[in-house]
Amino acid sequence: MFDLTGRIALVTGAGQGVGAGIALALAGGGAAVAVNDLHQARAVTTVGSIAAAGGRAAAVPFDVSDHDAVTAGFEEAARLLGPVDILVNNAGIPAAGFPQIPFKDTEPAFWRRFVDLNLYGMFNCTHVAVGSMCERGWGRIITISSEAARMGLDINVxxxxxxKAGAIGLTRHLAVEVAPAGVTVNAISLGTMENVGGRWGDRIAAGIPRRRLGTGADAGAAVTFLASDEADWVTGQVLPVNGGSRA
Ligand SMILES: NC(=O)c1ccc[n+]([C@@H]2O[C@H](COP(=O)([O-])OP(=O)(O)OC[C@H]3O[C@@H](n4cnc5c(N)ncnc54)[C@H](O)[C@@H]3O)[C@@H](O)[C@H]2O)c1
Structure with missing residues (x-):
């Protein structure tokens, strides 16, 4: 089950955190993984972890919010590993940080970094990847969204x-457009992960039915399923991976 041998995956923002966990899981399933990050050193670190575990990977650093850079990055991935079969849009926390500010106190310049990364980043990578997937008759596009897209939260996000909700909209519509070509498009609505738990980790975990924060391996297992041949009839969906929390 879920054998990805022979597939080429590209995971954005995979130099640390959730993306690194996803890249390791896909490589563990047999895929060769193009590890993207804005920071080359982070991408190289994840490539080293995959190689140490016996997998195949290459670093392809680029900025997902720059369409020309994304085009060049996918060309580099194809040169190093082969054309991308599985795209995971994971990059999603702005490099400038994630201050939690009430909407009424924000400025348009603050909004732009989230739109550039979480919408344009996902649009760019999906746009560059999807045509070739359709031509080859097989593809998987998986976007890491958030529970913050599904429900209102009182934490100023x-x-x-x-x-993150906009990315789900593209997922649903694109899935219908490209399903006849053998390409599936899905999203994961991720709950709170251990890398952001910090000093409130225990308190947050206590409110999650499964009583723990999520890990990169949890995200990686869900992505591996959606990337598999077995998930061929699953498309246009948003899969909550959240320890049992309800919207
Ligand atoms: N951590 C959580 O609790 C949580 C919860 C729900 C959803 N998510 C989502 O999971 C994804 C990963 O989150 P994380 O906590 O691992 O984030 P993180 O900040 O730990 O890692 C993100 C990586 O993306 C890279 N990156 C940032 N901007 C980039 C760009 N323009 N181009 C390429 N790479 C870029 C960063 O360098 C970093 O290595 C995000 O989409 C996030 O919104 C996370």
């Missing part, structure tokens, strides 16, 4: 949630 309105713009983040709106940008």
């Amino acid at each position: 309105a713009i983040y949630g709106a940008s």
